[in-house]
Amino acid sequence: MKISRMALLLVLATAGVQAHADENEITGNASQTPVENYTYSTKLDIDKVITVTDIADQCGPVPAQMTYEDSHGQRHVLQYQVMGTGCSNG
Template sequence: MKLPLFVALSLTSLFAFAGEPGSPQSSTATSAQTAQYDYSEDLDIAKVVRITSANNAANPCAPVKAQMEYIDSKGVAHKLEYTRLGDACEHS
């Protein structure tokens, strides 16, 4: 009698944990999608994981596409695409 009860409680706790927002399964699913950033958005960034950008060899000061991967305060990973100036620009 104790074995079926143990199995039922174990399965219930397993499924309850799988649906939590901070669990690895849900953060992996979120990180697969890249969102386009709008400069009017407020971002919840707890930790930046990686920033990458493309270089424009013809005009190193032209706007380039960049991508940032970050983790929010709830532990969910995000990918964000945005446009920024190239690295060779003199920022005054």
């Protein structure tokens, strides 16, 4: 009985460590990727959007970021300006 409990604990601990390592790999890659600033002449090769930041609740242009993979599987972080969501119509 004790051996089966120890084996179950070992399996669960191993699975938890593996899941944590996968999560760190995903977030670690995004933090090491340099941020590129968007301009009108920027050539974009977006194959898959991974994340987009929330838009700030301000009136006027605010920065936003998009993390994406290109057609070669390389990860990019693009910073660009969007209109904030804090403007009222009246």
